[in-house]
Amino acid sequence: MDDLSGAFAQAFRLIAGFDPDLLEIVTLSLQVSLSAVIVAGLIGLPAGAAVAVMRFPGRAVVIAVMNAMMGLPPVVAGLAVYLMLSRAGPLGDWGLLYTPSAMVIAQTVLVAPIIAALTRQAIEDLHGDYDEQLRAFGIGRSGMITTLLWEARVGLFTVLLAGFGRAIAEVGAVIMVGGNINHVTRVMTTAIALETSKGALELALGLGIVLLVIVLGVNALAGLLRMGVAGRAHA
Amino acid sequence: MTKRTLCNILATLILSLSLFGAAARADNAFILVQSTTSTQNSGLFDHILPQFTEASGIEVRVVAVGTGQAIRNAANGDGDVLLVHAESAEVAFVADGLGVERFDLMYNDFVIVGPSGDPAAVMGMTNASDALAMIAESGSAFASRGDDSGTHKKERSLWQEAGVDPVVSSGDWYQETGSGMGATLNTASGMGAYALTDRATWIAFENKGDLVIAVEGDDALFNQYGVILVNPQRFEHVKSDEGQAFIDWLLSSDGQNAIGAYQLDGQQLFFPNAK
Amino acid sequence: MHWQGFCAWVLPGVPMPDVAPRITEPEKFDGPEVLPVSGRELVVERDGRKLVDGAALTIDQPGVTALMGPNGAGKSLLLRLLAGLIAPDHGTVTWAGTAPDRLRASRVGLVFHRPVMLRRTALANVAFALKVSGVARVERHDRALAALASGGLEHLAASPARVLSGGEQQRLSLVRALAPGPQALLLDEPTANLDPGSTLAIEDLIVRSAEAGMRILLVTHDPAQAQRLADRIAFMHDGQVEAPVSADSFFNEPASAKASAFVAGRLVL
Numbered sequence: 001m002d003d004l005s006g007a008f009a010q011a012f013r014l015i016a017g018f019d020p021d022l023l024e025i026v027t028l029s030l031q032v033s034l035s036a037v038i039v040a041g042l043i044g045l046p047a048g049a050a051v052a053v054m055r056f057p058g059r060a061v062v063i064a065v066m067n068a069m070m071g072l073p074p075v076v077a078g079l080a081v082y083l084m085l086s087r088a089g090p091l092g093d094w095g096l097l098y099t100p101s102a103m104v105i106a107q108t109v110l111v112a113p114i115i116a117a118l119t120r121q122a123i124e125d126l127h128g129d130y131d132e133q134l135r136a137f138g139i140g141r142s143g144m145i146t147t148l149l150w151e152a153r154v155g156l157f158t159v160l161l162a163g164f165g166r167a168i169a170e171v172g173a174v175i176m177v178g179g180n181i182n183h184v185t186r187v188m189t190t191a192i193a194l195e196t197s198k199g200a201l202e203l204a205l206g207l208g209i210v211l212l213v214i215v216l217g218v219n220a221l222a223g224l225l226r227m228g229v230a231g232r233a234h235a
Numbered sequence: 236m237t238k239r240t241l242c243n244i245l246a247t248l249i250l251s252l253s254l255f256g257a258a259a260r261a262d263n264a265f266i267l268v269q270s271t272t273s274t275q276n277s278g279l280f281d282h283i284l285p286q287f288t289e290a291s292g293i294e295v296r297v298v299a300v301g302t303g304q305a306i307r308n309a310a311n312g313d314g315d316v317l318l319v320h321a322e323s324a325e326v327a328f329v330a331d332g333l334g335v336e337r338f339d340l341m342y343n344d345f346v347i348v349g350p351s352g353d354p355a356a357v358m359g360m361t362n363a364s365d366a367l368a369m370i371a372e373s374g375s376a377f378a379s380r381g382d383d384s385g386t387h388k389k390e391r392s393l394w395q396e397a398g399v400d401p402v403v404s405s406g407d408w409y410q411e412t413g414s415g416m417g418a419t420l421n422t423a424s425g426m427g428a429y430a431l432t433d434r435a436t437w438i439a440f441e442n443k444g445d446l447v448i449a450v451e452g453d454d455a456l457f458n459q460y461g462v463i464l465v466n467p468q469r470f471e472h473v474k475s476d477e478g479q480a481f482i483d484w485l486l487s488s489d490g491q492n493a494i495g496a497y498q499l500d501g502q503q504l505f506f507p508n509a510k
Numbered sequence: 511m512h513w514q515g516f517c518a519w520v521l522p523g524v525p526m527p528d529v530a531p532r533i534t535e536p537e538k539f540d541g542p543e544v545l546p547v548s549g550r551e552l553v554v555e556r557d558g559r560k561l562v563d564g565a566a567l568t569i570d571q572p573g574v575t576a577l578m579g580p581n582g583a584g585k586s587l588l589l590r591l592l593a594g595l596i597a598p599d600h601g602t603v604t605w606a607g608t609a610p611d612r613l614r615a616s617r618v619g620l621v622f623h624r625p626v627m628l629r630r631t632a633l634a635n636v637a638f639a640l641k642v643s644g645v646a647r648v649e650r651h652d653r654a655l656a657a658l659a660s661g662g663l664e665h666l667a668a669s670p671a672r673v674l675s676g677g678e679q680q681r682l683s684l685v686r687a688l689a690p691g692p693q694a695l696l697l698d699e700p701t702a703n704l705d706p707g708s709t710l711a712i713e714d715l716i717v718r719s720a721e722a723g724m725r726i727l728l729v730t731h732d733p734a735q736a737q738r739l740a741d742r743i744a745f746m747h748d749g750q751v752e753a754p755v756s757a758d759s760f761f762n763e764p765a766s767a768k769a770s771a772f773v774a775g776r777l778v779l
Contacts, residue, residue: 087312087470095472097313098267098298132595133626136687137642138615147638151629179298182281197417198276199424199442 010206015213022207026214029187032100032174033167036107037115040167041160044112048119049145052127063120069113074106078173081106085177098179103187106173111163118159122152157226161219168215188214265294266477269306269314271385272415273343274460275299277435277504283493287484293477301384301415309333309463312470315478317463320433321385325461334463335475338486341494341505342459345389346437347450348420349375349429357429363453364397371399374408376428380419381411385458390431393455420446433458435504460505462486485509544605544617545725546570547694549592551601554584554749562587562598563749567727569694574716574726575754576736579746580777585729586623588746589696592727593620616643619687619695623702625679627671632663635671636686643690657689658682661715677708684715694725701735713739733773737761745769747777 014022051062083089085097085105096102126148134144149156171189178185180194188211195204274280275297284295298308302319309317310333317334319325328334347366349357355375357366370377379401380387394401401409410428412419416436423430424444432440437448450456462482467475484490491507498504547569554562562584569575569592577585590596591603594610605614616639628635636654645653658664661681666674671682680700687695697716701709716739720726730736736743742754747768755765764770771777 086308087472089311092312093472098296130626132590133620133622135595135612136593136615136618136620137639138612139642140612143642147628153629179296181296181298184296194276196421197272197415199417199420199440201421201442 004205006202007205007209010202011209011213014206014210022210024183025186025188025191026210028100028185029168029189029211030214030218032103032187033107033164035104036111036167037160037164039104040108040112040115040163043108044115044163045119045149045156046145047112048116048121049123049149051116052120052123053141053144053148063117066113066117066120070117072110072113074110074170074172075176077109078106078176081109081173081177097177098181098185100178100185102177103174103185106177107167107170110170110173111167114166115159115163118162119149119152119156122155122159123148126152154226157222161222164218165215168211168218264292264477265296266315266474266481267313268295268297268316268318268481269309270297270299270318271302271305271320272299272417273320273386273433273436274318276417277439278499279435279494279497279505282497283490286493287481287490290484290489291477291480293480295481301380301382302386302388303383309465312465312472315465315474316481317465318460319385320458320460321388322459322461324385324388325463329463332469333466335466337461337463338482339508339510340460340462340485341491341507341509342457343434343505344451345386345431345456345458346434346448347429347431348423348437348443348446349449350427350445351447352427352445353449355429358447358449360450361452363450363455364393366450367393368397368399370429371397371401371404371408374404376408376410376423376426377401378410378412378419378423378426378428378430380416381413382415384416386416386431386433389456389458393431396455435499438499438502438504459508542606542614542617544614544693547592547603547605547618547725547727549588549598549601549603552588552591552598552603553600554587554591554596555599560749562591564601565746565749565751566601567592567744567751567754569725569727571742572720572723572725573741574720574728574739575742575744576740576757577727577729577744577746577751578731578733578736578760578772580772583746584749585746586698588751589620589698589727589729593618593696595620616690617692617694619690619692621680621684621687621695621697621700623699625676625683627674627679627682629672630670631668632671632674632682633658633667635682636689639686639689645690654689657685660688660718661685662711675708677704677711680704681708681711681715684712688715688719692724695719695727697726697728699729699731702731709735733761745772747772 051059051066081102082097084091085094085102086092087097096105130148130151134147139147169189171193174187175190175193178187178190180186180190188207192204192207192211195207280297288294298314300308302321302324305317305319306324306328308314310328317328318340325337329337347357347363349355355370355373357369360366379390405411410422410426412422416432417440419430420432420436420440421442422428424442424446427445429449462485464475464478464482465473467473486509491509494505494507495503550566552562552565553560565584565588567588577588579585591598594603594605594615603610605618628638630638633654636657637650640650640653655664655667658667661684663678663682663685666678671679674682684700701712704712713735716726716728728739737757740757743757743760744754745752745760752766752769760769761773764773768777
């Protein structure tokens with residue numbers, strides 16, 4: 001297929017040429033999505049673990065909502081964040097709309113439920129094995145949560161990666177709250193959307209290949225790190 | 236990974252995150268323009284904005300969406316300047332007190348594009364609504380924006396003139412993409428459908444496939460762009476000085492010449508007509 | 511009885527690991543009181559079945575009390591009740607007269623049938639137990655090392671706990687339970703499925719702890735082990751506990767028909 005080989009050639013030219021615009025876009029993509037994953041992790045990991053460990057009325061509802069939020073359409077998340085950050089919205093005074101921070105917030109909204117739901121699953125499995133032993137040590141609830149999070153660290157690493165994958169591949173939310181402004185809020189996916197709308201399909205596909213390579217690279221790096229962690233913990 | 240390296244990575248990332256906000260706040264010399272995909276996709280902004288920035292020191296950040304969404308965003312105060320092409324909506328925007336004043340800026344025109352096979356036999360016609368009536372009669376596929384954009388508004392007025400309500404055939408021969416001009420052209424190109432598009436986007440569009448211009452030159456296809464400063468009395472954060480400077484420049488001979496000088500494939504895409 | 515003589519007596523012909531020089535005394539007790547550990551009129555009901563049905567047991571006397579009985583008698587459940595891990599449907603558990611609380615949990619050591627190791631080194635596993643029991647950071651390392659040494663495990667200090675053998679893991683979990691200096695020790699079949707060497711090492715630790723004055727409750731299915739270690743034997747069946755008697759009288763002149771059937775290997779629930 002002509003389009004496809006052209007796209008690969010295009011991708012190769014983009015990477016080999018160290019195109020400064022591309023570099024800027026890639027850097028911003030990584031910055032935004034990594035920041036979002038970190039913030040979402042700071043929220044989702046303890047929240048998921050807390051739900052896994054605690055028993056309270058309405059817990060089943062919370063779990064159902066968390067699981068459902070995993071399928072939250074990015075555009076809906078984007079719209080919600082837009083309405084919050086718009087000058088007409090409750091947080092409009094912060095002036096964050098059409099900035100990378102807004103994109104981080106939108107991606108955090110998307111990713112935090114994924115991290116929370118998957119963390120709950122992982123910690124709940126572990127909790128069954130560890131609960132009595134940890135309580136026999138005299139550990140409290142917060143100690144239980146932090147200990148289980150640390151014990152599950154290898155699996156949770158994969159959870160964070162899943163969140164990162166969702167964040168960096170997402171377009172609907174960031175284009176709405178970021179505005180796809182050149183040199184300010186243009187990331188890989190919104191650049192791809194733009195080139196597609198210009199009918200520049202080869203370039204769009206080329207950028208898509210670059211995105212794939214980057215995600216692959218991040219996963220490979222994470223895999224190496226995880227092997228290091230797992231090697232030490234022999235989990 | 237030791238705890239210390241983890242902490243370092245975390246701290247670095249959080250720092251870089253907080254720097255986003257700082258950068259956005261510290262650098263005040265930029266304005267936000269709500270505009271349309273046609274101006275962005277055609278490359279016009281890439282051509283004229285650096286000239287303005289060089290002359291004024293003011294950076295221009297463009298959010299390019301459909302005209303309808305651009306107007307709604309501006310009505311929420313999310314922008315300093317509105318640059319779109321839907322005159323009646325723009326007039327209403329000013330009348331509602333959301334904008335200061337509307338200025339004619341430039342025009343281009345719409346064209347009806349279609350497959351070279353021309354199943355509706357409209358090729359070469361100069362009356363757009365007659366052509367649409369024939370497309371409807373022949374049941375040939377037509378791809379519509381369906382997104383309340385300036386182009387979509389124009390298309391609806393043409394259908395009205397033709398005495399056809401295409402929406403009853405939606406999903407049949409009338410396809411509402413609900414997307415931007417580029418996405419709609421991709422659809423038309425893919426399925427061999429007719430479509431109404433602004434000429435600038437059409438010329439810049441790279442995935443024409445089998446599509447060619449079928450109808451052009453009708454006065455009804457005239458496409459006027461206007462520019463409006465969002466009302467700083469309504470939204471106190473609006474950077475009225477910088478925004479007004481941008482509008483003044485666009486309407487000045489410098490700005491008008493810059494618009495007229497922009498060409499793609501040897502064709503002039505926009506015709507300045509500020510009064 | 512000295513531990514080497516003890517080993518030679520239990521398992522003649524089995525080569526003894528030379529751990530004698532490494533042995534250090536178990537930690538001396540300090541901190542809040544938990545003795546006596548006592549349960550009264552305990553009832554645990556699950557799905558309409560009374561798994562524990564009016565059981566009572568008090569751990570007060572120094573030495574080893576073996577808890578014996580057929581499978582399903584409720585022994586593990588009783589152990590968890592006394593440890594404060596589960597709440598009874600009826601009856602009360604008290605430590606030194608008041609309800610169990612987690613601040614005193616490390617004063618009641620607990621070792622499970624299946625060791626639960628944290629994903630970190632053997633040393634860090636012990637240090638973790640010390641940390642939870644409130645031992646200051648500066649003391650933890652040395653005390654954890656000393657605890658490992660008391661179980662002959664100091665050469666494994668830097669090994670990840672989860673790659674240790676089953677026997678090593680069980681020894682480590684006993685050492686870990688002993689490290690904070692508990693007054694009472696509850697052991698749930700700690701040597702089930704272990705090889706003779708590991709069994710010996712664990713029994714040795716139990717004996718030394720008992721000699722140091724610790725109150726130990728040992729759930730076991732092994733009559734020989736009970737005879738080797740136990741000062742008293744409490745017999746449990748049908749969710750109830752018979753009054754503890756000496757090991758000799760338990761095996762030679764059982765107090766009840768069920769105990770007698772159990773000893774003869776004829777009691778199945």
